Amino acid sequence: MDLGADRRGVDMGPSAIRYAGLEREVERVGHDCLDAGDLAVPQPEATDPVASDRFEGEAKYLAETRDVCTRLAGEVEGTLGAGAFPLVLGGDHSIAIGTVRGAARDADLGVVWFDAHGDFNTPATTPSGNVHGMSLAATLGVGEFGTEEWAVAPRVDPANVAMVGIRSLDDGERVALRDSEVTVFTMSDIDDRGLPDVAEAAFDVATDGTDGAHVSLDMDFLDPDEAPGVGTPVRGGTTYREAHAAMERVGERIDRVRSMEVVEVNPILDQHNRTAELAVELVASALGKRILS
Numbered sequence: 001m002d003l004g005a006d007r008r009g010v011d012m013g014p015s016a017i018r019y020a021g022l023e024r025e026v027e028r029v030g031h032d033c034l035d036a037g038d039l040a041v042p043q044p045e046a047t048d049p050v051a052s053d054r055f056e057g058e059a060k061y062l063a064e065t066r067d068v069c070t071r072l073a074g075e076v077e078g079t080l081g082a083g084a085f086p087l088v089l090g091g092d093h094s095i096a097i098g099t100v101r102g103a104a105r106d107a108d109l110g111v112v113w114f115d116a117h118g119d120f121n122t123p124a125t126t127p128s129g130n131v132h133g134m135s136l137a138a139t140l141g142v143g144e145f146g147t148e149e150w151a152v153a154p155r156v157d158p159a160n161v162a163m164v165g166i167r168s169l170d171d172g173e174r175v176a177l178r179d180s181e182v183t184v185f186t187m188s189d190i191d192d193r194g195l196p197d198v199a200e201a202a203f204d205v206a207t208d209g210t211d212g213a214h215v216s217l218d219m220d221f222l223d224p225d226e227a228p229g230v231g232t233p234v235r236g237g238t239t240y241r242e243a244h245a246a247m248e249r250v251g252e253r254i255d256r257v258r259s260m261e262v263v264e265v266n267p268i269l270d271q272h273n274r275t276a277e278l279a280v281e282l283v284a285s286a287l288g289k290r291i292l293s
């Protein structure tokens with residue numbers, strides 16, 4: 001999916017992640033892996049960004065995004081229903097609306113959101129109109145997203161949502177986040193407490209009284225020195241080891257993890273596919289790979 005922002009190239013991300021050997025690596029960690037292929041997503045060049053929709057002009061490609069996310073939610077729900085673990089590849093972060101909706105359908109779900117950004121804008125606050133910067137707000141039913149067709153609420157309680165790695169917020173989302181029950185661990189928190197401690201705390205938030213957590217990994221969680229091939233890079237992110245430490249914490253609690261997605265890999269901005277390769281490594285850590293095993 002590359003509808004969540006102005007055309008950038010993140011729709012090639014899943015292909016780059018596959019090319020980097022995801023399936024092989026997942027099987028090496030000890031899991032069977034079935035690639036269910038790509039969802040059909042409209043091409044931005046063939047689509048009017050402000051076609052008729054409820055929030056016309058304030059959120060680009062909203063109708064198309066909702067359609068894709070509705071189908072994705074069905075895939076995720078079906079995967080869970082088959083007793084498997086859904087791992088969704090992006091694509092821009094707007095896909096989280098579908099992943100979370102599917103994972104929350106039959107469960108009380110918490111969310112751990114690893115990201116440089118808040119993704120907490122709404123059509124009323126967005127400076128850009130890009131839905132990938134609204135995906136968490138849409139998931140929680142904030143503001144104009146508080147309608148039945150958008151929100152997964154009440155199944156995802158904001159009190160069970162934790163964000164990690166935040167370092168770039170728009171003014172409107174800073175206010176909205178402060179007014180919400182979402183727990184935000186910024187890069188400053190990681191400086192102060194260290195990543196393992198922050199990741200543990202985030203997991204505690206997401207699993208407190210829930211049936212499990214969804215892990216949403218935006219590759220811009222990492223510093224662009226490590227992950228240059230992302231849609232919206234921001235300096236001052238996590239290091240290579242910190243990112244692995246975060247995913248190793250996920251791996252330690254994998255029995256409480258219901259679903260995962262890795263998003264915003266942009267092969268056009270990447271260097272020799274290193275960001276996609278890093279995405280594969282981080283997924284392997286999250287699924288249980290350890291240095292000595």
Ligand SMILES: [Mn+2]
Pocket residue numbers: 093115116117119132218
């Ligand atoms: Mn994001």
